[in-house]
Each structure stands twice: as C-alpha cells, then as structure tokens.
Amino acid sequence: MDMLFFENEIKKVSKKVGPSGWSTMRLQDPRINGQLRKEQVARETEARDVENRRNSLLNGDD
Structure with a gap:
C-alpha cells in the first residue's frame, strides 16, 4: 500500500485518537x-x- 502523506502527523493523530x-479513521480510507x-471476495x-x-466428494463425483 502506498505511504500516506505526512507520516509524522499521522503517527501523532493515531496516538491521540487511540486504537478504536x-x-x-483507517476504514474511511478508500484504498x-x-x-x-x-479480501472478503477472496474468502x-x-x-x-x-x-x-x-x-463433489460426498456425491462421488470425483
């Protein structure tokens, strides 16, 4: 994933808002x-x- 801008600012904000x-905030990022x-589609x-x-194994189609 690409690095977001102002890495130091992002670190400061992450400390202030806490994990939740x-x-x-990260879930709002479209990337x-x-x-x-x-990942959901793959699962x-x-x-x-x-x-x-x-x-197919249960039905003996193999």
Missing part, C-alpha cells in the same frame, strides 16, 4: 476499503470452492 478511533472488499470464493469440493 484510528481503526475507524483500505477496496483491499478489505478484495467467499475460497469457501464456495471448498464447499463445492466437499459436495
């Missing part, structure tokens, strides 16, 4: 939102593939 506030969505796809594989 920092997490909320992070896009990454979270991409859903993997779960679907595992389920399909399990079903």
